Amino acid sequence: MSILVGKETRLLVQGITGREGAFHTKQMIDYGTQVVAGVTPGKGGEWAFGNIPIFDTVSEAVHATGANTSVIFVPARFAADAIIEAAEASIELVVCITEGIPVLDMVQVRAYLDTTHTRLIGPNCPGLITPGEAKVGIIPGHIMTRGNVGVVSRSGTLTYEVVYALTQRGIGQTTAVGIGGDPINGTSFLDVLQMFEEDPETEQVILIGEIGGTDEQKAAEYIASRMSKPVTAFIAGQTAPPGRRMGHAGAIISGGEGTAAEKIAALTRAGAKVARHPDEIADLVASHLR
Amino acid sequence: MNLHEYQSKRVFARYGIPVPSGEVATTPSEVRDIAVRLGGPVVVKSQVLVGGRGKAGGIKLARTPDEAEQRADEILGMKIKGLTVKKVLVDPAADIRKEIYLGAVLDRASRRIVLMASSEGGVDIEEVAAQTPEKIVKVAAHPFLGLRPHHARILADGIGLPKELINDFIKISQGLYQAFVSTDASLAEINPLVITGENKLLALDGKISVDDNALFRHPELAEMRDPDEEDASEREAHRYGLSYIHLDGEIGCMVNGAGLAMATMDIVKLYGGEPANFLDIGGGAQSDKVAAALRIILSDSRVKAVLINIFGGITRCDEVARGVLEAIGTLDGRVPFVVRLVGTNEEEGRQILAEANLITATSLADAAQKAVAAAKGELQ
Numbered sequence: 001m002s003i004l005v006g007k008e009t010r011l012l013v014q015g016i017t018g019r020e021g022a023f024h025t026k027q028m029i030d031y032g033t034q035v036v037a038g039v040t041p042g043k044g045g046e047w048a049f050g051n052i053p054i055f056d057t058v059s060e061a062v063h064a065t066g067a068n069t070s071v072i073f074v075p076a077r078f079a080a081d082a083i084i085e086a087a088e089a090s091i092e093l094v095v096c097i098t099e100g101i102p103v104l105d106m107v108q109v110r111a112y113l114d115t116t117h118t119r120l121i122g123p124n125c126p127g128l129i130t131p132g133e134a135k136v137g138i139i140p141g142h143i144m145t146r147g148n149v150g151v152v153s154r155s156g157t158l159t160y161e162v163v164y165a166l167t168q169r170g171i172g173q174t175t176a177v178g179i180g181g182d183p184i185n186g187t188s189f190l191d192v193l194q195m196f197e198e199d200p201e202t203e204q205v206i207l208i209g210e211i212g213g214t215d216e217q218k219a220a221e222y223i224a225s226r227m228s229k230p231v232t233a234f235i236a237g238q239t240a241p242p243g244r245r246m247g248h249a250g251a252i253i254s255g256g257e258g259t260a261a262e263k264i265a266a267l268t269r270a271g272a273k274v275a276r277h278p279d280e281i282a283d284l285v286a287s288h289l290r
Numbered sequence: 291m292n293l294h295e296y297q298s299k300r301v302f303a304r305y306g307i308p309v310p311s312g313e314v315a316t317t318p319s320e321v322r323d324i325a326v327r328l329g330g331p332v333v334v335k336s337q338v339l340v341g342g343r344g345k346a347g348g349i350k351l352a353r354t355p356d357e358a359e360q361r362a363d364e365i366l367g368m369k370i371k372g373l374t375v376k377k378v379l380v381d382p383a384a385d386i387r388k389e390i391y392l393g394a395v396l397d398r399a400s401r402r403i404v405l406m407a408s409s410e411g412g413v414d415i416e417e418v419a420a421q422t423p424e425k426i427v428k429v430a431a432h433p434f435l436g437l438r439p440h441h442a443r444i445l446a447d448g449i450g451l452p453k454e455l456i457n458d459f460i461k462i463s464q465g466l467y468q469a470f471v472s473t474d475a476s477l478a479e480i481n482p483l484v485i486t487g488e489n490k491l492l493a494l495d496g497k498i499s500v501d502d503n504a505l506f507r508h509p510e511l512a513e514m515r516d517p518d519e520e521d522a523s524e525r526e527a528h529r530y531g532l533s534y535i536h537l538d539g540e541i542g543c544m545v546n547g548a549g550l551a552m553a554t555m556d557i558v559k560l561y562g563g564e565p566a567n568f569l570d571i572g573g574g575a576q577s578d579k580v581a582a583a584l585r586i587i588l589s590d591s592r593v594k595a596v597l598i599n600i601f602g603g604i605t606r607c608d609e610v611a612r613g614v615l616e617a618i619g620t621l622d623g624r625v626p627f628v629v630r631l632v633g634t635n636e637e638e639g640r641q642i643l644a645e646a647n648l649i650t651a652t653s654l655a656d657a658a659q660k661a662v663a664a665a666k667g668e669l670q
């Protein structure tokens with residue numbers, strides 16, 4: 001087992017003919033992901049990589065190919081609509097890589113998604129991988145190895161850094177999930193922790209958070225009250241000045257809220273082991289191995 | 291991006307919020323002319339993008355046009371929290387009976403636009419929130435339904451607004467919500483909204499922060515950007531598509547990825563250094579982008595060492611190493627560079643750098659320690 005993506009994933013790529021979309025589709029196929037369709041408005045009827053049919057709309061693509069998951073590489077100004085289109089076509093899991101979607105668009109999107117059965121990962125995220133089964137997004141596949149550690153993170157390269165360190169020490173992962181760096185997203189730390197808690201193959205979890213918002217604090221409440229599996233955490237942004245957006249739209253301390261210190265305190269109180277710097281994460285994980 | 295008070299109030303006026311009939315000026319004599327036109331006492335208000343202008347002496351009452359000119363002469367050119375005042379707003383002085391607060395923010399936790407009101411207007415709302423949170427009333431608007439009249443009534447009730455002002459207050463609250471949504475704001479604030487001697491509501495101060503990611507659909511707002519909002523090096527970085535924030539330390543940091551960039555700053559601090567900046571160069575690390583980034587970092591004379599920390603995922607470390615070398619070759623080597631490459635082909639990458647006599651590191655902790663030592667001149 002694993003969470004969210006795996007052998008049963010039948011992937012649709014929205015924006016398959018764009019530069020990013022085409023490049024990463026190739027990488028996902030090479031990893032072994034079942035990419036069954038692409039959508040680019042105006043290019044319906046054409047083919048990508050020889051054998052992947054392209055459609056004008058998501059609903060056509062779903063009817064023709066049975067796609068159950070979609071990954072979005074369309075530009076920011078069209079991305080909100082792309083997410084809604086996927087949800088209307090009853091795609092179960094939508095992974096939005098696009099960075100820079102206006103936050104009020106995401107307010108609308110999220111309110112709509114809450115009335116559907118569609119789960120959104122991201123936006124502004126690297127996607128997710130279940131090693132050896134499926135890669136949906138842009139996480140470099142070869143740094144992952146299959147094992148029993150679940151990883152959930154708001155940051156891309158910081159995830160790669162940590163997963164790579166684990167892999168080098170022979171510690172594998174069930175699934176790595178990038179939930180993205182935007183202030184309003186589809187899936188929270190709490191959601192993913194619940195999934196890892198219920199996944200029999202996952203034995204422990206790494207949570208990589210950062211300044212801004214209160215998602216880590218909510219995760220801490222869950223860790224304290226419900227979580228049986230050990231959690232190792234890291235929070236980036238201890239030296240970030242208040243009121244400045246640190247690269248990610250969501251990484252900002254505003255009104256004194258969302259500091260690294262308050263998140264570290266909440267997670268420590270909840271019983272998670274909090275690493276002082278990224279190198280320590282793999283050490284703490286190793287200390288939990290049975 | 292933040293709008294100035296005068297810009298924010300112009301936006302508010304478009305949504306039916308009553309604002310004073312002031313004008314903007316850049317010289318004392320213009321201020322005098324405006325004061326003559328307005329007749330009666332005026333308030334000369336510095337237009338800089340920082341909070342607390344009043345406390346800093348950037349807002350002054352003037353009873354006559356002569357006095358207005360004098361006050362403007364004092365305020366124009368003064369520095370408030372590091373920013374030079376280049377413009378003033380001249381508003382007719384209002385007869386204030388009571389100051390209240392009305393603001394709209396995007397609340398991340400509830401994912402809704404929240405309107406807040408307080409009977410304690412004119413003061414820093416964060417202070418009110420910290421000291422007397424019970425004096426702030428909040429309502430959340432569902433994104434599909436917007437701000438409804440009853441929401442505004444809840445606010446009015448909560449702050450004890452006189453009954454005869456409620457209808458106007460509803461219009462102002464709904465106008466503020468509309469202004470927020472229509473400008474893709476992340477914050478829209480009236481502080482103070484005053485009750486005048488004639489028992490009317492009037493927005494004396496205005497503040498709007500616009501979501502940078504939405505500026506593509508608001509060209510008229512994008513044009514209002516005050517370049518002084520960012521420092522020169524930050525402006526330069528943005529031209530190259532780099533995400534850069536200037537800080538006070540001595541160790542320049544160049545990293546790919548926002549999370550890793552923050553973690554790199556943090557570990558520099560953990561090992562006794564101070565980061566000079568936040569910098570995310572994004573994926574790829576092409577040499578022209580790296581060169582621009584390094585030039586910007588080195589333009590800060592306080593920088594004593596540079597720490598380059600790149601995770602090579604899809605772009606391999608050997609490619610990154612060549613890009614970094616090429617970039618460093620175009621600079622004068624005034625400070626030591628510590629480079630850490632990790633990920634795909636890291637051995638090859640490290641070898642390329644070592645042959646070029648750069649200080650290389652394997653772990654992040656090692657890199658941070660070496661950068662701190664190098665900045666103290668203990669490592670060459």
Ligand SMILES: Nc1ncnc2c1ncn2[C@@H]1O[C@H](COP(=O)(O)OP(=O)(O)OP(=O)(O)O)[C@@H](O)[C@H]1O
Pocket residue numbers: 310333335340341342343344345349381382383384385386389411412413481482494495496497
């Ligand atoms: N047109 C006006 N007539 C009379 N008094 C005014 C006027 N404008 C401002 N004031 C007074 O000055 C105070 C401060 O002004 P204002 O709120 O515009 O600036 P501020 O809040 O100090 O600045 P910032 O917005 O930078 O924090 C107000 O609370 C009000 O009491």
Ligand SMILES: [Mg+2]
Pocket residue numbers: 412481482495
């Ligand atoms: Mg004010």
